[in-house]
Amino acid sequence: MPSRSPSRLLAFGLAAIGALASAPAQASPEDVLGFGPRSIAMGATGAADSEGYESVYGNPALLSTARSRQLSLGFVGAVFDLHAKEKIDAGPLHGSVIGATLPIPFGGVLKDRIAIGLGFFAPTDLVVRGRILYPEKAQMPLADRVQSVAVQAGIGIDFGHGIRAGGGFAALAALSGSVLVATDASGRIGTVVEDTLVASYGPIFGLSYDLGDAWRIGATFRGALIGRFNVVITVKDLGDLTVPPLNISGIAQYDPWQIALELARVKAPWRFAAGATFKRWSAYPGLSEATVRCPLLDPDTGEQLTDSCSALVPDKPDYSDIVAAHAGVERAFEPLRGVSMRARAGVFFEPSPAPSQTKLANVYDNARGAISAGYGLALGPPFPALDLDLFSQLQWLLPREHVKEAAVPATNAGAPRATVAGLLASFGMSVGARF
Amino acid sequence: MRTALLLPALAALLVASIAARANEADAYGLGSRAAALGGAVAADATDFSGNYYNPAALVGAPGVSLSIGYIHVENHLRIDDRDNAVAPAHGLVGGLVAPGKLFGVPFAFGIGTYLPDAGLSRIKALRQETPRWALYDERASIVFLAANLAVRPLPWLDLGGGVAFLAATKGRFAISGTADVLHPYDSQLRHEVDADLTSIRYPLIGARIKIGELGYLGLVYRGETKIKLSIDANLLGNVDFAGVQIPLLYNLASRTVDAFLPQQVVLGASFQKIAHLRVNFDLTFVNWAAYESPTALTNAHLALDLPPGTTLIKLPADPKPTLVLAPRFENRFVPRLGVEYTLPLAGAVRRVHEEDHRLFEIPLRAGYVFERSPVPPQVGVTNFVDADRHTLSLGTGLVVNAPFAEMPGHIALDVHGQLSVLPERVTHKDNAADFVGDYRASGTMLGLGSTLSAVF
Numbered sequence: 001m002p003s004r005s006p007s008r009l010l011a012f013g014l015a016a017i018g019a020l021a022s023a024p025a026q027a028s029p030e031d032v033l034g035f036g037p038r039s040i041a042m043g044a045t046g047a048a049d050s051e052g053y054e055s056v057y058g059n060p061a062l063l064s065t066a067r068s069r070q071l072s073l074g075f076v077g078a079v080f081d082l083h084a085k086e087k088i089d090a091g092p093l094h095g096s097v098i099g100a101t102l103p104i105p106f107g108g109v110l111k112d113r114i115a116i117g118l119g120f121f122a123p124t125d126l127v128v129r130g131r132i133l134y135p136e137k138a139q140m141p142l143a144d145r146v147q148s149v150a151v152q153a154g155i156g157i158d159f160g161h162g163i164r165a166g167g168g169f170a171a172l173a174a175l176s177g178s179v180l181v182a183t184d185a186s187g188r189i190g191t192v193v194e195d196t197l198v199a200s201y202g203p204i205f206g207l208s209y210d211l212g213d214a215w216r217i218g219a220t221f222r223g224a225l226i227g228r229f230n231v232v233i234t235v236k237d238l239g240d241l242t243v244p245p246l247n248i249s250g251i252a253q254y255d256p257w258q259i260a261l262e263l264a265r266v267k268a269p270w271r272f273a274a275g276a277t278f279k280r281w282s283a284y285p286g287l288s289e290a291t292v293r294c295p296l297l298d299p300d301t302g303e304q305l306t307d308s309c310s311a312l313v314p315d316k317p318d319y320s321d322i323v324a325a326h327a328g329v330e331r332a333f334e335p336l337r338g339v340s341m342r343a344r345a346g347v348f349f350e351p352s353p354a355p356s357q358t359k360l361a362n363v364y365d366n367a368r369g370a371i372s373a374g375y376g377l378a379l380g381p382p383f384p385a386l387d388l389d390l391f392s393q394l395q396w397l398l399p400r401e402h403v404k405e406a407a408v409p410a411t412n413a414g415a416p417r418a419t420v421a422g423l424l425a426s427f428g429m430s431v432g433a434r435f
Numbered sequence: 436m437r438t439a440l441l442l443p444a445l446a447a448l449l450v451a452s453i454a455a456r457a458n459e460a461d462a463y464g465l466g467s468r469a470a471a472l473g474g475a476v477a478a479d480a481t482d483f484s485g486n487y488y489n490p491a492a493l494v495g496a497p498g499v500s501l502s503i504g505y506i507h508v509e510n511h512l513r514i515d516d517r518d519n520a521v522a523p524a525h526g527l528v529g530g531l532v533a534p535g536k537l538f539g540v541p542f543a544f545g546i547g548t549y550l551p552d553a554g555l556s557r558i559k560a561l562r563q564e565t566p567r568w569a570l571y572d573e574r575a576s577i578v579f580l581a582a583n584l585a586v587r588p589l590p591w592l593d594l595g596g597g598v599a600f601l602a603a604t605k606g607r608f609a610i611s612g613t614a615d616v617l618h619p620y621d622s623q624l625r626h627e628v629d630a631d632l633t634s635i636r637y638p639l640i641g642a643r644i645k646i647g648e649l650g651y652l653g654l655v656y657r658g659e660t661k662i663k664l665s666i667d668a669n670l671l672g673n674v675d676f677a678g679v680q681i682p683l684l685y686n687l688a689s690r691t692v693d694a695f696l697p698q699q700v701v702l703g704a705s706f707q708k709i710a711h712l713r714v715n716f717d718l719t720f721v722n723w724a725a726y727e728s729p730t731a732l733t734n735a736h737l738a739l740d741l742p743p744g745t746t747l748i749k750l751p752a753d754p755k756p757t758l759v760l761a762p763r764f765e766n767r768f769v770p771r772l773g774v775e776y777t778l779p780l781a782g783a784v785r786r787v788h789e790e791d792h793r794l795f796e797i798p799l800r801a802g803y804v805f806e807r808s809p810v811p812p813q814v815g816v817t818n819f820v821d822a823d824r825h826t827l828s829l830g831t832g833l834v835v836n837a838p839f840a841e842m843p844g845h846i847a848l849d850v851h852g853q854l855s856v857l858p859e860r861v862t863h864k865d866n867a868a869d870f871v872g873d874y875r876a877s878g879t880m881l882g883l884g885s886t887l888s889a890v891f
Contacts, residue, residue, distance in 0.1 A: 104499065110841045118546070120582075291610065
C-alpha cells in the first residue's frame with residue numbers, strides 16, 4: 001500500500017492505540033490452546049500471520065489487514081485425560097466463539113488503514129472458574145485455566161512502508177468483597193455483606209513489518225492477566241475475644257506477561273510461520289493466599305501490633321520462566337473461481353514452569369507437546385461471502401515423575417512418588433460472514 | 436468458635452453475589468440520546484442503544500458507528516427524611532453498529548454495553564425485614580453487555596435479536612485448622628474455595644415496521660432471567676482455648692433464587708413525517724408479578740465437642756429456618772414520551788448518508804417517563820421500599836457532518852440531564868409492634884451524561 005502522510009498517520013495511530021491500551025485486557029483458554037481455529041490449527045502461531053478476529057490475540061497490528069467487515073460464530077470443545085497416582089478429575093470445556101473485524105471506513109489518507117476487532121470466547125455456562133484447593137490434594141490447574149471467558153478487543157493501524165502497529169486488551173472477571181460479622185442491637189450475631197464483581201485487564205500490543213510481499217515478522221506483548229478474588233471477613237464486638245481478619249483469597253486465573261516473536265511467509269499458496277514465546281512465569285504468586293495475615297498495625301487500635309503472629313503462610317510456587325516454540329503451515333488451493341480451500345497443520349512445545357512437587361503440595365503441571373490440523377474454506381463471488389474453519393489439536397502432557405522428600409507422610413496423595421501424564425484434545429469450528 | 440460464625444457470612448456473600456436485579460439501561464437509559472428521549476426509542480434506536488431498546492432498529496443504521504460515553508446518576512432516596520445512601524450509578528456506556536449486506540439482504544451486527552466503574556456488579560445481602568429500595572439499591576451496579584443481529588427481509592420490515600449477558604457467583608468453601616482465641620494472629624487456619632462465576636444469558640428480540648412516510652412502529656421483547664443457586668460449606672477444625680483443643684464441625688446449606696430481571700414487552704411508535712422532527716411514544720409492559728424474593732433458605736448446624744464443665748464458650752443456636760414471604764409485586768405499564776428536533780445550524784450543505792445536511796446541526800431533545808410502583812403496600816414483615824417515579828429529561832448536542840476528507844460521515848456529541856421525582860409514599864404496618872414500624876419514603880434522582888459517536 002502506498003504511503004500517505006506518514007506523520008499524520010503516526011499521530012493518529014499512536015493516539016488510537018493509546019486510547020485502547022489504557023482501557024482494560026485478557027484470559028486463559030487462549031494461552032493454553034491458542035485463539036481462533038486458524039491459529040490453533042497452525043500450532044498456536046499468529047504474531048506474524050494471524051488473520052481476521054484472531055488477530056486481537058495473535059497480533060492486533062494485523063487487524064489492519066482486514067478489508068471487509070466480518071462476523072464469525074463458532075464452537076470450541078476440549079476434553080482432558082489426566083493421571084497422577086489416580087485419575088485427576090477435569091471436566092470438559094465447551095463454549096462458543098464470537099469474532100468480528102470492522103475496518104473503519106475513513107476516507108483520505110486514512111482509507112484502508114485502520115480496523116478494530118473483537119474476540120469473545122465464553123464457556124457454555126461459566127465466566128470464570130475459581131478453584132483453589134488445599135495444595136496437598138492432587139490437582140492440575142491447567143484444566144481449570146481453560147474454564148474462563150476470553151474477552152478481547154483491539155485496533156490495528158497500517159502506517160505504510162510495511163509497518164503495522166496495534167493495541168488492545170483482554171478482560172477477566174474477579175471478585176472482591178467484605179463481610180462484617182458483629183452483634184446487632186438485640187445481641188444477636190448479624191452480618192453485613194458487600195460484594196463487588198470487578199474486571200481485571202491486561203494490555204496487548206503488537207508490531208509487524210513486511211519483508212517484501214512474501215515475508216513478515218511480528219512481535220506481540222501480552223500483559224499479565226490475573227483473576228484474583230479477595231473477600232475479607234472482619235469480626236467485631238464479640239466480647240473480650242478477638243478474631244483476626246480472615247482472607248478468603250487467591251489467584252483463580254493467571255496468565256503471565258509474555259512476548260511472542262514470529263517469522264512468517266504470508267504469500268499463497270504456501271504460508272508458514274515459526275516463532276517463540278517467552279512467558280514470565282517466575283512472577284506467578286501461587287494459587288492460595290494466607291487466610292490470616294500479620295498486620296503491621298493492630299486493626300483495632302491503629303498502633304503497632306504487639307501480639308504474636310505465627311499464622312500459616314502458603315509456600316511460594318517457585319515457578320520458572322519458559323520459552324515455548326510454535327510452528328505452522330498452510331497450503332491454499334483454488335479449485336474454482338470464488339473458492340479457496342486451505343489445509344493447515346502445526347506443532348508447538350511448551351515446557352512446564354512448575355517445579356517438581358517434592359514436598360507436601362501436589363499441584364502438578366507438565367510440559368506439553370502438541371500437534372494440530374485444520375481446514376479452511378473461503379467463498380467469494382459468485383458465491384456468498386462466507387468462511388468456514390475447522391481445527392483439531394492434541395496435546396500430550398509429557399510424563400513427569402515427582403518424588404517426595406523423606407519427611408512427607410506416606411498418607412500424602414503424591415507419596416512416595418507419582419508419575420503425572422495426560423492428554424488434552426480440543427476441536428472446534430467457526431463460520432464467518434463478510435458483509 | 437467465632438470462626439464457625441463466619442461461615443454463614445461467607446455463604447451470605449456467595450448467595451448475595453448473584454443478586455443481580457436490573458440494569459442501568461432500564462433505570463437510567465443507555466446513551467445520551469436515548470436517555471434524553473426518556474427511553475422512548477423502541478422504534479427509533481438506530482445507534483448502539485438499539486442493542487437494548489430494539490435490536491431490529493440496528494439495521495437502520497446509516498453506516499458503521501462507534502460510540503462511547505459516560506453517565507453519572509446521584510440517588511437521593513429517603514425513608515422518614517433520612518437519606519438512605521443508595522449508591523450513585525456511574526460508568527461507561529458504548530457500543531458499535533456494523534451494517535452491511537448478507538446474501539443481498541441488509542444486515543447489521545451490534546454490541547452495546549454499560550460498564551459500571553465501581554465494579555461489574557455490587558451487591559449487599561439484606562434480610563427481608565431490612566428496609567431497602569428494592570428497585571434502585573444497587574440496581575444500576577450491574578454490567579450490561581448485549582450482542583445482536585438484525586436483518587431487513589422486506590423494505591418495510593426490520594427484525595433483530597440477540598442475547599444480553601450477566602454474571603453470577605456460586606460455590607463451595609471450607610476453612611480448616613485451629614483458631615487460637617487468645618492469640619488470634621497465631622491461628623493456624625487455611626481455606627479452600629471452589630467457586631464459579633457463571634454466565635447468564637437472556638434474550639432480546641425486536642421488530643420494526645416502516646409506516647410509509649409517517650415513521651416507524653417497534654415491538655420488543657426482553658426476556659426474564661433468574662438463577663437457582665445452591666451453596667454448601669463446612670468447617671472442620673479445632674478451637675484452641677488456652678491450650679485446650681476443642682473439635683468443631685459446622686455444616687451449612689443454602690438455596691436461593693435470585694438475579695431476577697422481569698420480562699418486558701414494548702410497543703413503540705416514532706412519528707417522523709415532519710422534517711427534522713421526531714415524536715416518539717413507547718408503552719412497556721413489565722412483568723414484575725413474577726418477581727421472586729431474593730431471601731435465601733439456609734440450614735446450618737454447629738457441633739462442638741466441649742469438655743465437661745466448660746463455661747467460657749457459648750454456642751450460638753442453629754438458625755431457625757427463614758420463612759420467605761412472597762413479595763407479590765404487581766405488573767405495570769410504563770409510558771415513555773420523547774421529542775427530538777434537529778436544528779440545522781450553520782455551514783455548507785453536505786451529502787451525508789444519502790441526505791443533505793448542514794455542516795453543523797444541533798439536536799434538541801426532551802422526554803418524560805412515568806413508572807408506577809410495582810411494590811404492594813408493605814404492611815407485614817417485608818420492607819421492599821418503592822414509590823411511583825416521574826422522570827423528566829432534556830438533551831442537546833452538536834453534530835458535525837463530513838468535517839474533513841477522512842470523515843465522510845458525521846461526528847455527534849450528545850449530552851443529557853435527567854431528573855426523577857419519587858413522591859412520598861407512606862407505609863402503615865398492620866402490627867403496631869412491628870420492629871421497623873411505619874415509615875414514609877420519597878426521593879429524587881439526578882443524572883447527567885454524554886455520548887460521543889462517529890458514524891461513517
